[in-house]
Amino acid sequence: MSLVVVGSIAFDAVRTPFGERERMLGGSAVHFSLAASFFDEVRVVGPVGDDFGDEEYAVLQHHGVITDDIQHVDGGRTFFWRGHYEYDLNTAHTDDTQLNVFGDFAPRLSEASKQADVLFLANIQPDLQREVREQCQARLAGLDSMNLWIETARHSLVRTIGGVDIVLMNDAELRMLTERPNLVRAAREVMGMGPTAVIAKQGEYGAALFTQSGFFALPAYPLETVVDPTGAGDSFAGGFLGYLASQGGEPDDLTLRRAMTYGSVLASFNVEEFGTERVRRLTRDEIDERFEQLRSMTTIEEVPTA
């Protein structure tokens, strides 16, 4: 099976109470593809400028990520984001955004990418997401979005959601999109737009999965130190869709739950260090070990009947 992600490739400057970095490899497509690379073959589609060099390609390629569809813009500069987090680490404060080559991004999928089995539309303008969806034959498509598009391109976003199978969004954004404060109703309404599953990402509280037939939720893996939350949501999506891609076929409830758990595990490693630093040297054994820890942390034994 194979997986393709379309999204941003960036350099990030981040300051948190635990330190700072002036220039790190980042962007939704990068965090996603590194996380997904532990499970399946990943192709990454996104724009870069002249400042994106061999070193950056090497990080992706070292994890087996196929970089053929990275769109190099001659004379351009790569998307740059500068932000910081306060003591509670819950909210990213943006200090500078330089869209650069990302401002004119028109995704072009190679034949191999068009034939990928699973597609992830990371958080980009919903018209672009829809164009990509229409180019790609993926049997399973997931989508992320954000408050900006809900505010400025709501109609387009709703149409785009209609063409995907799984929506992965923050719970506050699901509420904002549907104008429903109750998350169960918000998720049901999003499923009414077309998708068969909705994942509410809940930050430090974990994540919840809504499907037509059921509900599943799991807490975030408990960490004493969260160094940098940047990219956690995309790492979640990478672990989640990466595992689904590796399993093939139509995902059943059991497979979706395991995929949620892998997503949560990848997100937890992501936030332990700055940017991609922890995930870069992660091993599949470490992932499986934490999967099992998280599984046992959430297990409730049946009460024996008298």
Added chain:
Amino acid sequence: MSLVVVGSIAFDAVRTPFGERERMLGGSAVHFSLAASFFDEVRVVGPVGDDFGDEEYAVLQHHGVITDDIQHVDGGRTFFWRGHYEYDLNTAHTDDTQLNVFGDFAPRLSEASKQADVLFLANIQPDLQREVREQCQARLAGLDSMNLWIETARHSLVRTIGGVDIVLMNDAELRMLTERPNLVRAAREVMGMGPTAVIAKQGEYGAALFTQSGFFALPAYPLETVVDPTGAGDSFAGGFLGYLASQGGEPDDLTLRRAMTYGSVLASFNVEEFGTERVRRLTRDEIDERFEQLRSMTTIEEVPTA
């Protein structure tokens, strides 16, 4: 085994987006004892005035709650709280508080209450909580508190926490008490004050349990309609400690997890209707059915090893 709770007995006036009630039986000790009554014998200690009549006693007694230790103050009026919730139902807004007899409350435990097996110190002034703890021989004591006491009686609260086994507080209050934004560290610091377990109540996100040896968390039972959140935390504590009391002995990890699940189940029924309306007509079968639903909603199957 037996269980005693010391806390407020009140009349509540509540308005939510789903309706309003002008005068309902409420208070932390009431919500707790009704929830715990499904599991074990409960004694309730708290002050009431002349307006607390046969009808109110009957609600408690109908559930087997022993009301001998309710302190009737002649010529007094029962604690009254008026509040409302906005559309998102997360925050209670207080419109009026009349402490009445609760303002001079000096808890007196009968011999039977002093010999109870399990004690719950609901959210009252921490000096009073400590006096009660010193009167009571309970092998297991739990405590709730709130931001008011953290701000105005912090030193006393820390001393009181030192005398109990389990702290049950909102996660924001655990952070406030310890001045640690990271919940894992906050819980560890509270355990450093004496308790062997800390429960972080997380509202719509569920609850987390921290012990010396481990971590457990479960989501809230998903509800499409939350009518009135008043008393949810006390119903959680009632289900939790009620189940522990019924099991006897030192609770092991498996028992604590089941108790958390029963707590979550009772809280979920509590919020489905105003005040005690839903819990009043609840049955043990309904509780066990929802326990099993919540258990299956959180189950992750192991990944088979190759």
